[in-house]
Amino acid sequence: MILKWIKKPYFFELPPKVHLSLAFGVGFFIFLFIYLFQPFGMANLGGNLFLYSLGFGLVTFSTQAILFVLIPLIFKNYFRDENWTIGKNILFLLLLVSCISLCNWLYNNKFQNTENTELLTLEKIFTYTYTISIFPIFIFTYFSEYFYRQKREKVSSNIMAFKVSTPVEVKNESIKIIGDNNKENITFNLDNLVYINSQGNYVCFYISTDKGIEEKILRNTLTNVNSNLKKYSNIIKCHKSYIINTKFMDSISGNARGYFLESKKMSKPIPVSRSYPIEKLKELIN
Numbered sequence: 029m030i031l032k033w034i035k036k037p038y039f040f041e042l043p044p045k046v047h048l049s050l051a052f053g054v055g056f057f058i059f060l061f062i063y064l065f066q067p068f069g070m071a072n073l074g075g076n077l078f079l080y081s082l083g084f085g086l087v088t089f090s091t092q093a094i095l096f097v098l099i100p101l102i103f104k105n106y107f108r109d110e111n112w113t114i115g116k117n118i119l120f121l122l123l124l125v126s127c128i129s130l131c132n133w134l135y136n137n138k139f140q141n142t143e144n145t146e147l148l149t150l151e152k153i154f155t156y157t158y159t160i161s162i163f164p165i166f167i168f169t170y171f172s173e174y175f176y177r178q179k180r181e182k183v184s185s186n187i188m189a190f191k192v193s194t195p196v197e198v199k200n201e202s203i204k205i206i207g208d209n210n211k212e213n214i215t216f217n218l219d220n221l222v223y224i225n226s227q228g229n230y231v232c233f234y235i236s237t238d239k240g241i242e243e244k245i246l247r248n249t250l251t252n253v254n255s256n257l258k259k260y261s262n263i264i265k266c267h268k269s270y271i272i273n274t275k276f277m278d279s280i281s282g283n284a285r286g287y288f289l290e291s292k293k294m295s296k297p298i299p300v301s302r303s304y305p306i307e308k309l310k311e312l313i314n
Contacts, residue, residue, distance in 0.1 A: 059086075091128045118169055219275070231248045
């Protein structure tokens with residue numbers, strides 16, 4: 029049961045400014061907690077307790093900012109939203125707690141005044157930090173996953189309950205997309221386009237044929253391709269990496285990570301951006 033829970037989909041991909049705001053909030057909490065409650069006998073320390081406590085807050089902020097903003101920018105594939113799970117999230121938060129504990133211990137070793145009290149040990153800092161953080165980590169992860177999953181499952185169920193399929197106008201229009209080097213191009217019938225996916229510097233077009241789905245690859249950006257297709261109402265960019273043809277989207281589902289479009293033509297669901305307006309989700313399926 030626990031293994032099943034930690035494998036559930038979860039989310040990581042938030043804007044860097046959100047992670048910076050969270051890091052500031054955690055750092056400020058650590059500063060305020062130490063300054064007001066003075067754990068580890070800090071009331072006996074000489075010197076300026078305000079500045080000493082502020083140092084812990086700054087170390088905490090810097091450590092969390094590095095882990096949640098800089099590291100994900102360097103190791104983008106590991107932090108891809110579609111691969112993130114509850115287990116990964118908890119492990120990463122535990123890594124954060126460990127790094128904060130270690131960095132605060134190093135900071136304390138350098139700046140603690142030991143005239144009136146003994147130097148804080150690494151074991152004591154780790155024990156105290158984990159004692160006050162381990163329970164909130166699991167509780168927050170459990171309830172946030174439950175809240176977002178329930179919310180999106182309910183929205184998805186309501187959309188499917190009132191779904192009305194409407195005939196899509198047959199355009200029988202040939203579309204030509206030119207590569208960014210102006211040398212390569214691909215041509216396809218708009219009525220057969222299932223979806224488009226960006227992969228690095230390339231864009232993959234998935235076309236429905238009598239033999240199944242055919243993949244065509246072109247060096248270009250999804251933004252450029254979207255500008256060529258935006259005049260067609262049934263071709264919608266639903267995610268930073270996906271453009272879909274609503275004609276082929278049969279259903280929508282949701283979990284803590286977000287909403288997903290499914291089709292009989294596809295072997296995997298297509299994610300919908302979390303910023304996509306809820307009131308427009310029903311327009312993505314037919």
